[in-house]
Amino acid sequence: MATAVYSPSRHDAVPPARLTHLQMLEAESIHIIREVASEFQKPVMLYSIGKDSSVMLRLAQKAFHPGPIPFSLLHVDTGYKFREMLEFRDAYTRELGLNLIVWRNEDALEKGANPIALGTQRCCGLLKTQALLDGLRAHGFDAAFGGARRDEERSRAKERIFSFRDSGGQWDPKNQRPELWNLYNGRIGPGESIRVFPLSNWTELDIWHYIHLEKIPIVPLYFAKERRMLVRGDSLIPVEQPFVKGLPGEEQWVRCRLRSLGCSPCTGAIRSDADTVPKIIAELISFRSSERANRIIDHDQDGSMEIKKREGYF
């Protein structure tokens, strides 16, 4: 059986006539990350613990090797993330010796903010968007890397790599800076900031393929195993928070996994046997259903991602 060989490191290699698509994407992302580190006073990398964040983090390691990553990671913790995500976060960032900042909207959490009580839109607004803006402002970060990709959702297809945000952290889709060649305009005024998306040109398949070739560690929730779930129609709702309660008989053991990681009450699982990265890739290309479809929040209303982005969300 042919196995994948991806080795930019072969000492004896004569330069191949061309780069593969992953090598081209990697080179572009490293260039972007180095530009930001060199042009901004206080950049930060938003770390969501998901697969895209894991790839972005690996690219940052590559960009500054053999030196350390010259910026901190910021995790916006809604308070409802999966336990396994937080365990992975703490272990992995410690292993890499990174400076991790965790930011929570404690005020809203104390007042009992949760998606059942507030609805998903208000809950996201407080625990994700507001917390993110507060965290960035409190630390005075002038640039923030995010792992968003243009293939994820239609409003993201036209996002810039350097995305300008006004002093309220907001995005104006009609007033974006033209972005030509590999020349990024990182100039900002007081209070303004730039969101940077080094994975803009990667697809979901590229991300998984890269994780496979680079053997990048990811949260075990991505892999199939027997988990306690609420089974409601086609939906599998993870049972982690006390306010997620099922009707009698709804709670079952199901062999399943998560396609994208978010907050446990709002991220549905899928039935799956995929317990390795190649199996996940095989499943992915057989699905033909885009990954955010299991996020309840994006379907709130037509164009809801665009509204969130305007308000300051990634």
Place this chain on the structure above:
Amino acid sequence: MSQESPVLAEPDEITDMPETSEPFEIEDFLAAEQQKDLLRFTTAGSVDDGKSTLIGRLLYDSRSVYEDQVKAVTRSHAGEADAIDFAQLTDGLRAEREQGITIDVAYRFFATTKRKFIIADTPGHEQYTRNMVTGASTAELAIVLVDARKGILTQSRRHAFISSLLGIRHVVAAINKMDLVDFSEEVFAQHQRDLLSLAEKLEIPELLCIPISALNGDNVVTRSERTPWYLGPTLLEHLESVPIAEYLQHAPFRLPVQRVIRPHQNFRGFAGQIASGIIKVGDAIVALPSGQTSRVQSIQTFDGALESAFAPQSITLTLEDEIDISRGDLISHQANTPVSTANFEASLVWLHAEPFTAEKTYLLKHASQTVKARLNVTHRLDIETIEQESAQSLSLNEIGKAIVKTSRPLMVDAYRDNRITGSFILIDPANNATVGAGMVRHAEALEPAETRSEQKTGALLLLPQENIIPTLEAAFLASGEDVVVTRIQKPEVWRTLLRAGFIVMVPADASTQTEIVTLNAGGEFAKQTLLEADHETIQQKVTQLKKEAEQNDREF
């Protein structure tokens, strides 16, 4: 489709998949996937040319669109169940949906068994030239849509021109809506003739015409039976076979230094993305602008040291000698260096609602450095006729030529030779907006940057009264000027003499008026006509003009 099965149920429905009935092996798939390269192309077309429909068709026929996205745009007409609105697949933002047109550059992704593709989907609406330029700047191929019923309209001409201006080497003219002209070979042949002559005029190295119907899919992915007279490739076949950036590795080595990596005292690495060429351990290099030389000691990456590296890899170089290099510098081979200049000619595209003004100092970002720049626009290009006219300003979406003067020298190549070291953007320091995009026309200094501060500025007199020359000559010599009297009419000789600071007197036709010619800050001739032509007036005027020109030159 059943979600329980990790094995593909309908393999032949996905072009990414091996088209056999053999069990699907993920390792085979990944090995094939890994070999794929990446082609970036741009599409442009008028509002009704069917551009969005064409992209929707490419995405749909290559199975790159996920089912839930298709569901969201499927319109149920009575009697025409599940008609997919292909254009809706690609139109993104709410504002667009409201207006019914694409208003910005959107990037789309799809793959076939051979290659991955990134489409920069740009609007055709006239006021959005800046978006077309943006999309074209990173593309290797451009698809220009032509409506078969209408032929080359302003928009198609504009797109072809922008493709050529932005250095795209492969242009495809998709002659769309062939179904509405009965797939007529004659109609196609006529458009093809027109387009090929346009390509010649625009110096586009390769232009291919393909008869298609985006709506029905003819010759987009599958060959059409309705165009038996067409023997060329389908659009997708062409996209899959066009060579990708092979010229990059044959070009001279350029590494704009983005960052110095210095984790400890024993390591000092210069990090950047190779803009062009190949570098090997042991190669003799020069750091610019300092001119210090050394040899490559190692090429570092996270995955280990390399013996050689090539464009567009991102790498870190260490050198044998401790020489001073910082962000903004450029490393090249000693044999073939870029031009170091603070004064050059460029094509300029204006991207902002606030027009260009020669009075303003802009910020110019080139490779990894940002400098101050003053510009003088000399020409505007009429995109319809592709003729140039002389002009001093540019407004939003206008394209022209300018003389660029920078506060520090840049290491440039001509844009047609190198898109990275030949391009720059302009930023307005007042609001930080990206206001212009430029391409170096000639990699040659208009005047040596180092001597510019001692630059002398001469004046040239066109004198219809020859008898006045001896008097004037004596007067100028007496005031310490160097004077040349000549009948040579060549502008390049005049320019050289003016730059050397001479007063040049040229006898002119008796029917003309006395004129004084000086060089402006941009190196262009500036003329003034004198109505009174007695020697004292002339001498006074010349002294005044020389003083003004010298002041202009000391602006930086």
